[in-house]
Amino acid sequence: MRKLMIILMAATALTLAACTASGPTHTANDAKGAIAAAEHQTKRAAKKFYEWRDTGKIIKKAKKALKKGDFNKAVKLANKAKAQSTMALQQAQEQANAGPH
Numbered sequence: 001m002r003k004l005m006i007i008l009m010a011a012t013a014l015t016l017a018a019c020t021a022s023g024p025t026h027t028a029n030d031a032k033g034a035i036a037a038a039e040h041q042t043k044r045a046a047k048k049f050y051e052w053r054d055t056g057k058i059i060k061k062a063k064k065a066l067k068k069g070d071f072n073k074a075v076k077l078a079n080k081a082k083a084q085s086t087m088a089l090q091q092a093q094e095q096a097n098a099g100p101h
Contacts (some may be wrong), residue, residue: 034078
């Protein structure tokens with residue numbers, strides 16, 4: 001019983017250490033690159049008339065985070081916007097021949 005308790009305490013300590021560790025630290029250049037990539041993908045989606053409603057808002061939030069110096073948040077938001085645009089392009093391709101049958 002004592003060994004089990006020690007193992008559980010060690011596992012708990014490792015889990016807490018992993019949860020409290022900070023995530024990756026990004027630089028201003030990382031954020032600028034991620035925002036540029038998101039904007040490029042969003043323009044591609046807009047050309048196909050499949051730009052999603054909130055993607056532009058997310059990019060604006062990423063730019064604000066960049067200005068405030070919160071590069072991790074800026075990268076996270078830009079990656080989210082890029083992913084939305086990628087899914088929008090996929091949606092456009094899948095629904096290219098949609099219509100009543």
